[in-house]
Amino acid sequence: MSDVMLRAVTKAKVRFDGWTRGRSGDRGQTAVEYLGIIVVVVAIVIAITGTDIGNTIKNAITTKIATLTK
Template sequence: MQNLKLLKAIVERKNRMRRGADEGQTVFEYLGIIVIIALIIAAIIGSGLAAAIAGAITQQLANITN
């Protein structure tokens, strides 16, 4: 009976440790995705492509409403 309690405690501790490691990794993965998206947006704005995209969207919206 004592061995079963000890085994259960060990398994629960290992599970808690695994969850903590996954949470930290997830934060860095999200941060990486945010940085990549920010770089893509900066490249679009810096290249002047943003104005072309905005103009095309405005033209298509005008076509739909007219």
């Protein structure tokens, strides 16, 4: 292996090792991830309340509860 190739491979390995070591220190959720979850939940709630599917789900749950409590 030539010196130029050896230096390039060594440099790449050092960068890769530094990148993987830095990634393992990430723990927990970030604010962006929490915001993404909130946006998805809000979209689901709007979809359920804005359509008849919300009433359909409510009626199905109410019916099942009524049959269990008889």
